[in-house]
Amino acid sequence: RKEVEQDPGPFNVPEGATVAFNCTYSNSASQSFFWYRQDCRKEPKLLMSVYSSGNEDGRFTAQLNRASQYISLLIRDSKLSDSATYLCAVNGDYGGATNKLIFGTGTLLAVQP
Amino acid sequence: ETGVTQTPRHLVMGMTNKKSLKCEQHLGHNAMYWYKQSAKKPLELMFVYNFKEQTENNSVPSRFSPECPNSSHLFLHLHTLQPEDSALYLCASSQDYSPDEQFFGPGTRLTVL
Numbered sequence: 001r002k003e004v005e006q007d008p009g010p011f012n013v014p015e016g017a018t019v020a021f022n023c024t025y026s027n028s029a030s031q032s033f034f035w036y037r038q039d040c041r042k043e044p045k046l047l048m049s050v051y052s053s054g055n056e057d058g059r060f061t062a063q064l065n066r067a068s069q070y071i072s073l074l075i076r077d078s079k080l081s082d083s084a085t086y087l088c089a090v091n092g093d094y095g096g097a098t099n100k101l102i103f104g105t106g107t108l109l110a111v112q113p
Numbered sequence: 114e115t116g117v118t119q120t121p122r123h124l125v126m127g128m129t130n131k132k133s134l135k136c137e138q139h140l141g142h143n144a145m146y147w148y149k150q151s152a153k154k155p156l157e158l159m160f161v162y163n164f165k166e167q168t169e170n171n172s173v174p175s176r177f178s179p180e181c182p183n184s185s186h187l188f189l190h191l192h193t194l195q196p197e198d199s200a201l202y203l204c205a206s207s208q209d210y211s212p213d214e215q216f217f218g219p220g221t222r223l224t225v226l
Contacts, residue, residue: 004155032212043203043217044156087156091212100169101212103156 001026004090006104014112017078021107023088024070033071035062036087038106044087047073078111085109116140117218119204125224126194134189134221136204144210145187147179150201150220162187163210194225 005024013019025033033050048055050062050071061074071090075082085106117138126132138145147159161169162181176198178190187204201222205215 008153034214043219045217046214049214100158100161101215105153105155 003027004088004102004104006086006088006107008105008107010108010110012110012112013078015078015080017111018074018076019078019109020072020074021086021088021109022070022072023090023104024068025088025090025102026069027090028066028069030069030090032091032101033062033064034089034101035071035073036089036103038085038087040084044103047086075109078109080111080113083109083111116216117204117206119202119218119221121221122219123222123224125226126191127226128194128196130194131190131192133191134202134204134223136187136189136218138185138187138204138206138216138218140206140208140216142206142208142216143184144207145181145184146205146207146215147187147189148203148205148217150203151199156203160189161210168210191223194223196225199223199225 003026035047036044037047038044048057048062050064054063059076063072085108087106088104089101091101120135144163146161149157158171159173160179165181176193180188201220203220204218207215
């Protein structure tokens with residue numbers, strides 16, 4: 001099993017749709033979770049951290065399910081500008097380096113007009 | 114955009130060349146990272162420097178040689194690379210070597226002929 005796994009997509013959705021991505025992780029000791037956004041040919045940028053209680057930032061909601069070892073990102077009322085690749089990142093005791101961030105391959109979202 | 118800068122943005126080199134990638138962060142951070150991003154693969158952590166000291170070397174081939182002269186600058190020296198080393202090389206920094214937000218530079222797109 002991969003350390004961090006995401007559905008690569010692409011997710012093709014119409015404007016205004018609600019879309020959700022999941023990201024599973026293999027190490028139950030992981031403590032920190034993040035969603036990054038990467039536009040085509042650009043660098044990743046932090047979208048939001050994921051807290052145990054879940055967190056919301058405008059149209060974006062992130063949640064953590066420790067029992068099933070996955071994090072999710074929900075985007076409501078999709079905009080054309082949301083089109084990007086969404087990367088999840090997880091830390092944990094991977095090979096003894098607890099501060100190491102492991103990234104998923106990313107999920108490509110394409111919002112259609 | 115200007116928090117973490119990288120030069121050059123694009124680089125084409127032959128397998129016998131020697132070149133260096135440069136990264137500079139203007140954020141006052143203490144930790145800096147080199148990542149490799151290849152198509153269809155997750156971000157791969159290569160090296161970590163914390164307070165100028167190398168704390169991680171993820172089994173990277175010796176043809177990649179990092180250098181961190183101070184906490185604001187990071188170099189990646191390249192020699193006798195292989196075509197499979199062609200990728201986007203991303204530099205990142207964070208306040209400390211902890212699983213918090215990492216700020217990425219725009220990357221250097223490297224092509225090895």
